[in-house]
Amino acid sequence: MKRIYFFIFYLSLFVSYAQGLKPLYQWKFNSSQEKNTIEENTGTVYKINSNFETPEFVKGIEGDGLRLDGYSTYIGGLLPKPLHFPITMTAWVALETFPTETASFFSLIDKKSNAENWISAGINKFGKPAILLSLNGEEKYYFAENKLPKFKWFHVSLIVNKNAISLLINGEATLEIPFNTKMNLSTFNSFTVGRDAEEKLFDNRYPLTYSNGIVDEVKIWNTSLSPNYIKKTEIAEKLNSKAILAVPESRFKNDFARPKYHLLPAANWTNETHGLIYYKGKYHIFNQKNGANVYLGQINWGHFSSPDLVQWTEHKPPLSPEEGYDQNGIWSGHAIKDDNGVPLIMYTGGNDNENGMCLAFPEDDDLINWKKFENNPVVKGAPKQYSRKDFRDPYIWKEKDAWYMAVGYGLVENEIQKGALLLYKSDDLKKWTYLHPLFKGNPGTDHSGIFWEMPVFWKMGDKYILSVNPIPYDGKPAITLYWVGSFVNEEFVPDYDLPKKLEVINRMLSPSVALDKDGKTMAIAIIPDLIDSKLHLKHGWAHLYSIPRVWNLKNGEIYQTPHPSLLRLRDSLKSFNEVMVNPSQNLKIGSGHQIEIVAEISALKSDKFGFYIGKNQNNKEETKLYFDLKKNQLVIDQSNSSKTDLIEKRIEIGDLNLKKDEPIKLQIFIDGSVVEGFINDKEAFTTRIFPKFVNSDAIEFFSENDSVLINKLDFWHLKSSNNVTDF
Incomplete structure (x- = not known):
């Protein structure tokens, strides 16, 4: 009988202890609603804050987890009841990246008494776990020396006692700091998950202190959990679970401006x-x-x-x-x-x-x-004889038995600033000796700017192409310029003084150049968005890369054409042959956001003709892309391209050298917001359009002052390239 009593007594103690360790609050994200998440024990509903229309629930450590984006997604609010010491708050976290500045996984806040009192478990931009503490607005950050992983699950525990705050990673004590509860802080009544207690901004625009990854199984106890209990009960075998950090397809599902066959990162x-x-x-x-x-x-x-x-x-x-x-x-x-x-x-x-x-x-x-x-x-x-500290973007090539490296720079000579490339030499790619400038600009005559970035020194036949990108200066935007010449006595000697523009309308910058598998020179470059930062935050991505292009060198000029690999993207085809277009009626070609057009056009007596793209009859959105043969120019008129207030209404103009009595071959690639074009298998141009309405996608051909003959026009819808991530 005594044994039974003792068994019942100890069983009651165990049950009592187990009940005492039950989380007071917990978020598992499995019973979440479309834009809200539910605290499991009390049923309290919390809004999921996010720039995206629908917050993202992905595979978590167990069931679903909440996907964080690094700058907008978090949850937070008042707790049903205040927390008193001791407190333990835990969460499972998997990071895609370290934050742009020190940020929090979660925070406890004294919102009602003094919102400047809070404690957070976080991480700095180098991956060091941290305790963040604010008492009456005086913030202090404490960092551990170890480094957290990316692309793996780890468990975070923040334990707050009256005399100390402890941070545990995977149940192991990582950091402990003394804590004085006499500092007018005895309870917490609010929390955040996914960001700091307070939002901080970079440049008054970009939110910092957010986490980017997945958070799951967030729990708060009104007790101090032991490391052993955390390891056995909260972690156990879960640590071996695989973290899948791929950005959910739903994030950009309805973003018709986001390209589908161009290369760009998954987000950001x-x-x-x-x-x-x-x-x-x-x-x-x-x-x-x-x-x-x-x-x-x-x-x-x-x-x-x-x-x-x-x-x-x-x-x-x-x-x-x-x-x-x-x-x-x-x-x-x-x-x-x-x-x-x-x-x-x-x-x-x-x-x-x-x-x-x-x-x-x-x-x-x-x-x-x-x-x-x-x-x-x-x-x-930089070499000691030069004063400028800015010095960047190395480019390496081999000439005979020596390796050379050109580095982007800017010199001051006779009080004149000029772009330059500094030349280094090496036998083994590890030890480098500075020689002299490979080449310097002369901005007074060649307009090549005061500092050069992203150089390319590429040999084709017996000639070198030297390409540079002058930084914006004196109201002039960044641009890609190039010379053709020779490498003589370890210096570049151009065949002509004035550089050429890589594009007629130069919205593409900084080409990366290499040989493809067949030995053709190919190039891929950045195409900036040139839109307001508020739109970048709304979109969740910024910038993309050009389609791969083939370079050929003829008569001292780069001839650019689309790489033939793109042919496999072609889907449905619509063709027009021997069609006369007059000023009274445009030729309606088709519609879509992923399009390729190849046209051969005879101007006849017209001197102004081209395409409307992104056209919407109802909302009056349209971009006008046309040739002005009187001025021998290509014009892209975006005065009406978008009803979005933040989109700049601009007209872009590039000079051409066309012969009016010869047919013009025009090849255009449209992919969401990016437009790339090629003229006569030589000239190239790039622009960006951001219509407000999804049905602003019609394409028409027009002529303004006389008839134009379209000898042949092929119109393809293009397939998505189905780019993926492996993380």
């Missing part, structure tokens, strides 16, 4: 491409990437690969900033094959003192994992 910010290379049966290209936000910050190197230049797979960023020589970003550079045919990366790494050129080497044949060179930077800062 990108700018220049670099390191285009063909290696072991695959094309690889790298890019400037801020995966946690939609502005130029926290730059990593992104990575894509493709078997055919059409369908691309986005991989995990191979290079990310770390404390030290590249803590301010992994900036642009180049990828080349060394003397053994193995790729390497040379990139610009910067800190608060200087920029340097840095190496990285692959750890696998798929170029997924890379290791930074232990002796980075291999070039530390």
Whole structure:
């Protein structure tokens, strides 16, 4: 009988203890509503804040989890009852990226008494776990020395006692700080998940302190959990679960402006491409990437690969900033094959003192994992005889037995600022000696600006193409310019003084150039959006890359055509032959957001003709793309291209050299908001259009002052390239 009593007594203690450890509040995201989530124990409904129409629920650690985007998605609000010490708050987290600035996974706030009192579990931009503490508005951040993983699940526990605050990662004590509850802080009555207690902005526009990844199984206890209990009960075997961080397709499902067959990252910010290379049966290209936000910050190197230049797979960023020589970003550079045919990366790494050129080497044949060179930077800062600190974007090539590297720079000579490329030489790609400028601009006559970025020095036949991108200056936008010439006595000698524009209307910048598998010179470049930051935040993505192009060099000029790999995108075809178009009636060609047009046009007596694209009869949206043969110009009139107030209404004009009595071949690619065109298999142009209405997609041909003969016009709908991510 005594045994039975003792068994009942201990059983009652166990049940009491187990009940005491039941979370007071918990969010599992399995019973969430479309735009809300429900606290499981009390049924309290909390709004999911997000820039997107529908918050994203994805595979979590168990059931569903909430996908965070890094700048807009979070939950928070008042708790049904206040929390008193001790408190434990936990969550499962999987990160796609580290944040752009120190951010929180979750926070506890004294909202009713003093909203400036809060405690958070967070992480800094280098991946160090952190305790964030604010008492009466005085914020203090405490960082551990270890580094959290990306693309893997980990468990976060924040334990608040009267004398200490502890941070546990996967049940292991990671950081502990003393805590004095006499500082007018004894209860918490509010919380956030996915961002800090307070929102902070960069440049008064871009939200910081958010997390980018997945959060699941958020729980709050009114007790102090032991590490052993957390490991056995909350973690157990879950730590081996696979985290899938792919951006949900639903995020951009209704975004008709987002391209479908062009290359661009799964979400968020990108700018220049670099390191285009063909290696072991695959094309690889790298890019400037801020995966946690939609502005130029926290730059990593992104990575894509493709078997055919059409369908691309986005991989995990191979290079990310770390404390030290590249803590301010992994900036642009180049990828080349060394003397053994193995790729390497040379990139610009910067800190608060200087920029340097840095190496990285692959750890696998798929170029997924890379290791930074232990002796980075291999070039530390600009040469001592120059005063300018800004110094970036290396480009490498081999001439006979020596390796050369050109780095973008700007010089001051006789009080005149001018763009320049600094030339370095090496035998082994690891030790570099500065020689002299490879080439300098003369902005007074060639209008080449005061600083050059993203150089290309590409040999075709017995000639070199030198391409540079002057930065915006004196009201002039960024542009890609090039010269053709020779490499003589370790200097570039141009065949002509004035550079040429890469495009008639130059909205494409910084080409990455390489040989394709058949030995053709190909190029892919960045096409900026040039839209307001508010629209970037609304869209959730910024910028994209051009279709792959083929370069040919003829008579000192680059001739550009679409790469033949794009032919496989063609779907349904509609053709027009020997059609006369007069000013009284436009030719209605078709409609769609993913289109290719190839037309041969005879002007006859007309001197102004072209296409309406993105046309909407009801809402009067249209972009007018036409030839003005009197002025020998290409004009893209976007005065009525969009009813969206934040879209700039502009007219873009480029000079041509057409002969009126010869037919014009025009090839146009339309993909959502991007338009790329090619004239006579030579000239190229690029623009962006952002109509407000999804049905602003009609295409018509017009002539203004006389009849025009369309000898032949083929109109294709193009398929999506179905780009994917592998994370």
